[in-house]
Amino acid sequence: MKKLWKIAALVLSLVLVVGCFAACGSSDDVDEPDAGAEATSEAGTTEAAESDRLADGVLTVGTNATFPPFEYLGDDGTPDGFDIALIKLIGEKIGVEVEVVDMEFDSLCASVGNRIDVAIAGMTVDPEREKTVDFSDNYYKAIQNVLVAADNTEITDMSSLAGKTIGVQLGTTGDKVATEAVENAEVKQYTSYSLAVEDLKNGNVDAVIIDQTPGEIFAGQNTEELKLLGAENFDFEDEYYAIACPEGDTALVARINAALSEIQSSGEFDMLVDEYIGNN
Ligand code: ARG
Secondary structure: OHHHHHHHHHHHHHHHHHHHHHHHHHHHHHHOHHHHHHHOOOOOHHHHHHHHHOOOOEEEEEEOOEEOOOEEEOOOOOEEOHHHHHHHHHHHHHOOEEEEEEOOHHHHHHHEOOOEOEEOOOOEOOOOHHHOEEEOOOOEEEOEEEEEEOOOOOOOOOHHHOOOEEEEEOOOHHHHHHHHHOOOOEEEEEOOHHHHHHHHHOOOOOEEEEEHHHHHHHHHHOOOOEEEEOHHHOOOOOEEEOOEEEOOOHHHHHHHHHHHHHHHHOOHHHHHHHHHHOOO
16 A cells, blocks of 8 residues: 555656746747747647636737728727728637737738737738648638729720729739739739729829729718729639638637637627628
8 A cells, every 4th residue: 555655756757847948948938939849849749838828818909900991090090990890709709809000001911920919900811821820711702803993995804904003902913813824914012902992093004903892982982083893704703701711820810810710600700790890
Protein backbone atom coordinates (compact mmCIF):
# COMPACT_ATOMS: atom_id res chain seq x y z
CA MET A 1 0.00 0.00 0.00
CA LYS A 2 2.73 2.44 1.03
CA LYS A 3 4.58 1.71 -2.19
CA LEU A 4 1.49 2.57 -4.20
CA TRP A 5 1.22 5.94 -2.47
CA LYS A 6 4.86 6.63 -3.25
CA ILE A 7 4.27 5.90 -6.91
CA ALA A 8 1.18 8.10 -6.90
CA ALA A 9 3.14 10.96 -5.32
CA LEU A 10 5.91 10.57 -7.89
CA VAL A 11 3.45 10.65 -10.78
CA LEU A 12 1.75 13.69 -9.28
CA SER A 13 4.98 15.65 -8.96
CA LEU A 14 5.96 14.71 -12.49
CA VAL A 15 2.63 16.04 -13.71
CA LEU A 16 3.22 19.28 -11.80
CA VAL A 17 6.71 19.76 -13.25
CA VAL A 18 5.56 19.11 -16.80
CA GLY A 19 2.55 21.37 -16.24
CA CYS A 20 4.82 24.18 -15.06
CA PHE A 21 6.99 23.87 -18.16
CA ALA A 22 3.92 24.01 -20.37
CA ALA A 23 2.62 27.07 -18.54
CA CYS A 24 5.98 28.85 -18.76
CA GLY A 25 6.04 28.14 -22.48
CA SER A 26 2.65 29.66 -23.11
CA SER A 27 3.29 32.77 -21.04
CA ASP A 28 6.25 33.47 -23.32
CA ASP A 29 3.87 33.25 -26.22
CA VAL A 30 1.61 35.86 -24.67
CA ASP A 31 4.43 38.41 -24.72
CA GLU A 32 5.14 37.84 -28.39
CA PRO A 33 2.04 36.43 -30.05
CA ASP A 34 3.54 36.36 -33.53
CA ALA A 35 6.84 34.81 -32.58
CA GLY A 36 5.02 32.40 -30.27
CA ALA A 37 2.71 31.27 -33.02
CA GLU A 38 5.62 30.33 -35.22
CA ALA A 39 7.91 28.94 -32.56
CA THR A 40 5.38 26.41 -31.30
CA SER A 41 4.67 24.91 -34.69
CA GLU A 42 5.53 21.35 -33.60
CA ALA A 43 3.10 21.09 -30.72
CA GLY A 44 -0.52 22.19 -30.66
CA THR A 45 0.43 25.26 -32.69
CA THR A 46 -2.75 26.86 -33.90
CA GLU A 47 -4.50 26.15 -30.61
CA ALA A 48 -1.83 28.18 -28.81
CA ALA A 49 -1.74 30.91 -31.44
CA GLU A 50 -5.50 31.30 -31.39
CA SER A 51 -5.86 31.45 -27.63
CA ASP A 52 -3.09 34.06 -27.51
CA ARG A 53 -4.86 36.18 -30.06
CA LEU A 54 -8.11 36.30 -28.10
CA ALA A 55 -6.48 36.07 -24.68
CA ASP A 56 -7.27 39.71 -23.92
CA GLY A 57 -10.96 39.05 -24.63
CA VAL A 58 -10.89 41.39 -27.62
CA LEU A 59 -11.23 40.66 -31.32
CA THR A 60 -9.67 43.58 -33.19
CA VAL A 61 -11.37 43.94 -36.56
CA GLY A 62 -10.18 46.03 -39.48
CA THR A 63 -12.58 47.47 -42.03
CA ASN A 64 -12.80 50.29 -44.56
CA ALA A 65 -16.00 52.14 -43.77
CA THR A 66 -16.69 53.55 -47.24
CA PHE A 67 -18.70 50.69 -48.72
CA PRO A 68 -22.42 50.94 -47.94
CA PRO A 69 -24.42 48.94 -46.95
CA PHE A 70 -21.61 46.67 -45.73
CA GLU A 71 -19.63 49.35 -43.88
CA TYR A 72 -19.94 53.10 -43.59
CA LEU A 73 -19.61 55.71 -40.88
CA GLY A 74 -22.80 55.98 -38.85
CA ASP A 75 -24.26 59.24 -37.56
CA ASP A 76 -21.98 59.08 -34.52
CA GLY A 77 -18.92 58.83 -36.77
CA THR A 78 -18.14 55.20 -35.94
CA PRO A 79 -18.26 52.28 -38.42
CA ASP A 80 -21.68 50.72 -38.92
CA GLY A 81 -23.29 48.48 -41.54
CA PHE A 82 -24.03 44.85 -42.30
CA ASP A 83 -20.46 43.61 -41.83
CA ILE A 84 -20.03 45.50 -38.57
CA ALA A 85 -23.28 44.10 -37.14
CA LEU A 86 -22.29 40.62 -38.32
CA ILE A 87 -18.83 40.65 -36.77
CA LYS A 88 -20.22 42.04 -33.48
CA LEU A 89 -22.68 39.15 -33.39
CA ILE A 90 -19.84 36.73 -34.13
CA GLY A 91 -17.87 38.27 -31.26
CA GLU A 92 -20.87 37.81 -28.98
CA LYS A 93 -21.10 34.11 -29.88
CA ILE A 94 -17.38 33.59 -29.33
CA GLY A 95 -17.52 35.56 -26.08
CA VAL A 96 -15.13 38.38 -26.95
CA GLU A 97 -15.49 42.10 -27.32
CA VAL A 98 -15.19 43.48 -30.86
CA GLU A 99 -13.08 46.55 -31.52
CA VAL A 100 -13.36 48.02 -35.02
CA VAL A 101 -10.47 49.85 -36.67
CA ASP A 102 -11.22 51.88 -39.81
CA MET A 103 -8.33 51.82 -42.29
CA GLU A 104 -7.47 51.91 -45.99
CA PHE A 105 -8.94 48.96 -47.86
CA ASP A 106 -5.63 48.35 -49.57
CA SER A 107 -3.76 47.81 -46.30
CA LEU A 108 -6.27 45.44 -44.65
CA CYS A 109 -4.76 42.10 -45.73
CA ALA A 110 -1.23 43.11 -44.74
CA SER A 111 -2.52 44.17 -41.32
CA VAL A 112 -4.33 40.91 -40.53
CA GLY A 113 -2.45 39.05 -37.80
CA ASN A 114 -0.55 42.09 -36.59
CA ARG A 115 -2.37 45.44 -36.28
CA ILE A 116 -5.74 43.70 -36.50
CA ASP A 117 -6.87 40.15 -35.78
CA VAL A 118 -9.25 39.85 -38.72
CA ALA A 119 -10.71 42.01 -41.50
CA ILE A 120 -14.33 42.28 -42.61
CA ALA A 121 -14.88 44.66 -45.50
CA GLY A 122 -17.11 43.16 -48.18
CA MET A 123 -13.87 41.44 -49.05
CA THR A 124 -13.92 38.97 -51.91
CA VAL A 125 -12.10 35.66 -51.53
CA ASP A 126 -9.26 35.91 -54.03
CA PRO A 127 -6.24 33.67 -54.71
CA GLU A 128 -3.85 36.60 -54.45
CA ARG A 129 -5.16 37.44 -50.96
CA GLU A 130 -5.13 33.78 -49.96
CA LYS A 131 -1.34 33.88 -50.19
CA THR A 132 -1.25 36.00 -47.02
CA VAL A 133 -4.55 35.38 -45.19
CA ASP A 134 -6.93 32.48 -44.55
CA PHE A 135 -10.60 33.15 -45.24
CA SER A 136 -13.61 32.11 -43.17
CA ASP A 137 -16.57 30.48 -44.89
CA ASN A 138 -18.28 32.73 -47.45
CA TYR A 139 -21.17 34.80 -46.18
CA TYR A 140 -22.30 36.79 -49.24
CA LYS A 141 -22.40 36.31 -53.01
CA ALA A 142 -21.48 39.34 -55.10
CA ILE A 143 -20.59 40.42 -58.63
CA GLN A 144 -19.16 43.54 -60.27
CA ASN A 145 -21.46 46.07 -61.99
CA VAL A 146 -20.73 49.24 -63.97
CA LEU A 147 -21.83 52.75 -62.96
CA VAL A 148 -22.08 55.29 -65.78
CA ALA A 149 -23.69 58.69 -66.33
CA ALA A 150 -27.47 58.40 -66.69
CA ASP A 151 -27.33 59.67 -70.28
CA ASN A 152 -24.45 57.42 -71.37
CA THR A 153 -25.48 55.27 -74.34
CA GLU A 154 -22.01 54.30 -75.45
CA ILE A 155 -21.03 51.90 -72.69
CA THR A 156 -23.15 48.77 -72.85
CA ASP A 157 -20.81 45.79 -72.65
CA MET A 158 -17.24 44.68 -72.05
CA SER A 159 -15.87 45.68 -75.44
CA SER A 160 -17.37 49.17 -75.25
CA LEU A 161 -15.40 49.73 -72.02
CA ALA A 162 -12.15 49.37 -73.97
CA GLY A 163 -10.00 52.49 -73.92
CA LYS A 164 -12.28 54.22 -71.40
CA THR A 165 -11.28 55.95 -68.18
CA ILE A 166 -12.49 53.75 -65.33
CA GLY A 167 -12.66 54.66 -61.65
CA VAL A 168 -12.21 52.03 -58.95
CA GLN A 169 -11.24 51.76 -55.31
CA LEU A 170 -7.55 50.95 -55.02
CA GLY A 171 -6.79 47.28 -54.41
CA THR A 172 -10.30 45.97 -54.98
CA THR A 173 -11.47 43.25 -57.32
CA GLY A 174 -13.05 46.05 -59.38
CA ASP A 175 -9.54 47.49 -59.72
CA LYS A 176 -8.26 44.09 -60.82
CA VAL A 177 -11.00 43.60 -63.41
CA ALA A 178 -10.57 47.11 -64.84
CA THR A 179 -6.80 46.65 -65.04
CA GLU A 180 -6.66 43.06 -66.29
CA ALA A 181 -9.89 42.41 -68.19
CA VAL A 182 -10.66 45.70 -69.92
CA GLU A 183 -8.57 46.45 -72.96
CA ASN A 184 -6.52 49.65 -72.87
CA ALA A 185 -8.48 51.12 -70.00
CA GLU A 186 -7.08 54.08 -68.15
CA VAL A 187 -7.72 53.01 -64.57
CA LYS A 188 -8.01 55.71 -61.93
CA GLN A 189 -7.58 54.30 -58.43
CA TYR A 190 -9.25 56.13 -55.55
CA THR A 191 -8.98 55.50 -51.83
CA SER A 192 -12.77 55.08 -51.69
CA TYR A 193 -15.64 54.39 -54.06
CA SER A 194 -17.37 57.61 -53.03
CA LEU A 195 -14.44 59.60 -54.48
CA ALA A 196 -14.63 57.56 -57.68
CA VAL A 197 -18.37 58.24 -57.88
CA GLU A 198 -17.76 61.99 -57.39
CA ASP A 199 -15.36 61.96 -60.33
CA LEU A 200 -17.90 60.05 -62.42
CA LYS A 201 -20.48 62.75 -61.67
CA ASN A 202 -17.91 65.43 -62.60
CA GLY A 203 -17.21 63.69 -65.89
CA ASN A 204 -13.60 62.91 -64.98
CA VAL A 205 -14.11 59.17 -65.49
CA ASP A 206 -16.39 57.36 -67.95
CA ALA A 207 -17.39 54.50 -65.67
CA VAL A 208 -16.91 53.04 -62.20
CA ILE A 209 -16.59 49.27 -61.77
CA ILE A 210 -18.02 48.40 -58.37
CA ASP A 211 -19.67 45.51 -56.48
CA GLN A 212 -23.40 45.31 -57.27
CA THR A 213 -24.94 46.02 -53.85
CA PRO A 214 -22.86 49.16 -53.09
CA GLY A 215 -23.32 50.12 -56.76
CA GLU A 216 -27.09 50.05 -56.23
CA ILE A 217 -26.71 52.33 -53.20
CA PHE A 218 -24.56 54.89 -55.06
CA ALA A 219 -26.93 54.80 -58.09
CA GLY A 220 -29.91 55.17 -55.75
CA GLN A 221 -28.35 58.25 -54.16
CA ASN A 222 -27.81 59.85 -57.59
CA THR A 223 -30.74 58.73 -59.72
CA GLU A 224 -30.66 61.90 -61.81
CA GLU A 225 -26.98 61.67 -62.68
CA LEU A 226 -26.09 57.97 -62.67
CA LYS A 227 -27.30 54.54 -63.74
CA LEU A 228 -26.04 51.08 -62.89
CA LEU A 229 -25.42 48.50 -65.60
CA GLY A 230 -25.90 44.90 -64.46
CA ALA A 231 -23.35 42.14 -64.99
CA GLU A 232 -25.22 40.44 -67.87
CA ASN A 233 -23.27 42.06 -70.71
CA PHE A 234 -19.91 42.05 -69.00
CA ASP A 235 -17.58 39.10 -68.38
CA PHE A 236 -17.67 39.38 -64.62
CA GLU A 237 -17.49 36.34 -62.39
CA ASP A 238 -19.36 35.62 -59.16
CA GLU A 239 -17.48 36.72 -56.07
CA TYR A 240 -17.88 35.65 -52.45
CA TYR A 241 -17.29 37.76 -49.37
CA ALA A 242 -15.55 36.21 -46.36
CA ILE A 243 -13.65 37.30 -43.26
CA ALA A 244 -9.86 37.50 -43.66
CA CYS A 245 -8.07 35.73 -40.78
CA PRO A 246 -4.40 35.28 -39.90
CA GLU A 247 -2.75 32.65 -42.06
CA GLY A 248 -2.52 29.29 -40.28
CA ASP A 249 -4.78 30.21 -37.38
CA THR A 250 -7.17 27.34 -38.06
CA ALA A 251 -8.58 27.48 -34.55
CA LEU A 252 -9.68 31.09 -34.95
CA VAL A 253 -11.15 30.36 -38.39
CA ALA A 254 -13.04 27.38 -36.90
CA ARG A 255 -14.50 29.51 -34.10
CA ILE A 256 -15.57 32.21 -36.53
CA ASN A 257 -17.11 29.63 -38.87
CA ALA A 258 -18.99 27.96 -36.01
CA ALA A 259 -20.39 31.33 -34.91
CA LEU A 260 -21.28 32.23 -38.51
CA SER A 261 -23.15 28.99 -39.09
CA GLU A 262 -25.03 29.41 -35.79
CA ILE A 263 -26.03 32.93 -36.89
CA GLN A 264 -27.16 31.60 -40.26
CA SER A 265 -29.23 28.72 -38.92
CA SER A 266 -30.87 30.78 -36.15
CA GLY A 267 -32.29 33.27 -38.66
CA GLU A 268 -30.20 36.11 -37.23
CA PHE A 269 -28.27 36.37 -40.49
CA ASP A 270 -31.46 36.94 -42.49
CA MET A 271 -32.53 39.57 -39.99
CA LEU A 272 -29.28 41.45 -40.60
CA VAL A 273 -29.81 41.16 -44.37
CA ASP A 274 -33.31 42.61 -43.95
CA GLU A 275 -32.07 45.40 -41.71
CA TYR A 276 -29.03 46.52 -43.71
CA ILE A 277 -29.42 45.26 -47.27
CA GLY A 278 -33.11 44.55 -47.88
CA ASN A 279 -34.07 44.49 -51.56
CA ASN A 280 -32.52 47.90 -52.15
N1 ARG B 1 -15.41 43.11 -52.95
C1 ARG B 1 -14.37 43.98 -53.40
C2 ARG B 1 -13.03 43.40 -53.01
O1 ARG B 1 -12.94 42.51 -52.24
C3 ARG B 1 -14.51 45.39 -52.88
C4 ARG B 1 -14.47 45.54 -51.41
C5 ARG B 1 -14.37 46.97 -50.94
N2 ARG B 1 -14.64 47.05 -49.55
C6 ARG B 1 -14.58 48.17 -48.80
N3 ARG B 1 -14.90 48.08 -47.54
N4 ARG B 1 -14.19 49.31 -49.32
O2 ARG B 1 -12.02 43.84 -53.48
